[in-house]
Amino acid sequence: FSVGNPHQKDFLTQVSEIFQRLGIGVRRSYCLIISTGVHPYFLGNFYVLTHDGKLVEKGSDLFRKLQNELYNTQILSTSSVSYTDFVTNRILTGEEASLTNAFAAFCHTFLAHKEPDRFDESVVTKAFHSNPDITLRLIRLFKSRFDPDIPEREGLYEKERKEALEVIEGYNTGHRYLDEVRRTIFRTCLFFIQRTLKTNFFVPEKHALAFRLDPEILSDQGPAFASDLPQGRPFRITFFFSRHAVGYHIGFSDIARGGWRTIICKTPDECTTNTNSVFKEVYVLAHTQHLKNKDIYEGGSKLTVVMDAVGLDSPALVTQRLYKVQYGILNAFLDLFVTEKGRAKHPGVVDYFGEDEPIELGPDENMGDAMIEFIARQSVKRGYILGIGIMSSKEIGINHKEYGVTSRGVMKFAEVAMKEIGIDMSRDPFTVRFTGGPNGDVAGNSLRLLLERCPKAKLLSLVDGTAGLYDPEGAERAELRRIVLKQDLDHFRPEALHPGGFMLFRADRRQDGLRELYRKVIRGEKGVEETWITVDEFYKEMDELVFTVSTDLFLPCGGRPETIDRSNWQKLLDSGGKPTVRVITEGANSFITPVARSDIQKKGVIVLRDASANKCGVISSSYEIIANLLMTAREFLAHKEAYVQDVLAILEKRAEE
Structure with a gap:
């Protein structure tokens, strides 16, 4: 057998454990790793017999178990507690351990958006592993609902559900607080099984698990559960789980579009923060997208995945894992949403929804051009209803970064708002601060347009995922022109700063005893001076670059959702209570919460919100999908330049209107 881009650590050990657990002996084997220069491929040839000397016959029950367990190595981590406690001790199969991990990941991410401490990842995981009887009962319940080989599933499922509910409600170990927490976790898992409408768990070859949920699961948790979420009920919620990632797709209508972002976490703290907030983040972003899409036929949606990259010490390894995660989640998505006569086409998917679901994706954080093109090809190959229309910003389309479609609207909104305060950006001097990388789509193209159109603009501060700059x-x-749309901010040469300027570098760290220090470079009168600052000092100065540097215009074109909220918006005021900015144009989705936005506006700041300011990307994607539906690939490419120029003209006009 062969594996594309296999997990680098313990893969052969995991394969050997499967053979041993299934009573299969390996007489000899030949293994080879081939690399394309980007991704490795494993080729393995194993000569095996059962422990009693028999062949593993193709089509036999043992062969099927072996095949499923080998596929499952791409999802089940050998470092997970489910593997070490349950699989190696023969309590669960490898597939059941993966399902248990998915149960725990859902309960954690779903519940933690409201109470992150009470439903910490370790608390949720321990609940499942401290109570194997309940875990096994929930696994049986799941199988009774979705195993396509079980006859008369409905009656068996209802019997198992009632028994599971009775056990959960009666759970009592004498530890009142802990018992209530665990009852909530197990009850949520029960709702998860009950509200799942289709899953790819019984599809043999997969690299990720997918569960399409009925949004009524929000009501199951009670009215207080969604009190911190935007009003309005989604049309669908889909949960994804893989070996190194977890995420959600949320859509607010049957036909919906929105970007796919992958958040790469390089430290355990980043993993904790982002998995705690991922459900709320997706919900808020999808709702914002829905507002942006009010004038087009697609509703709004968003797919966000949190990827664990802790311990990966090179960009190449991060890229390999990113590709693996996106490949797995894409195919899990297609397992559910490739349909025939309204029902999931794959025989391993039991479909309780029974309708086509045209979902369009788009580029977002950490979505590269190669993956964009692959998504379009794979959609066609597997027969998805939208074909190449599944993805925007591709070659047979309008690449957002190449043409700067979103940034055209952001900058046009900024120009109109600045005129309201008496500044003509094309000829008057003004100051500006940015968040977002110079190599990113929205920030990079906004910076490019600023350099092209605003000869007297002064960029005082810039913050991205790699560095912070003040001048x-x-x-x-x-120097900005040298790196814009080519490199991240950490490639800006500190020597190009003016005296008094400085740069902060996220990746340049060192240990000083027990303290972690970050590199800071200061431009003095005599040149560049390097110093090292503590973690507290680093994040304090990063915050100041975002909040307290006084400028006429603030363009947040990158950064985490809800960076500015009710607890910190006051940092935008100086010591006298006066705003440090006059106009804010939100290029990044949900950068400012609604409450904070309202409070900032009350201080006299003009704030143009995301759903309007960055809407040109949505409009461009709609024109792209329309073209994909009306023209062949050859026809589109023949007329592409004229078509794109027409769309760009429309974007400029719509943004100004």
């Missing part, structure tokens, strides 16, 4: 005289325009 009291405005960052050197030639």
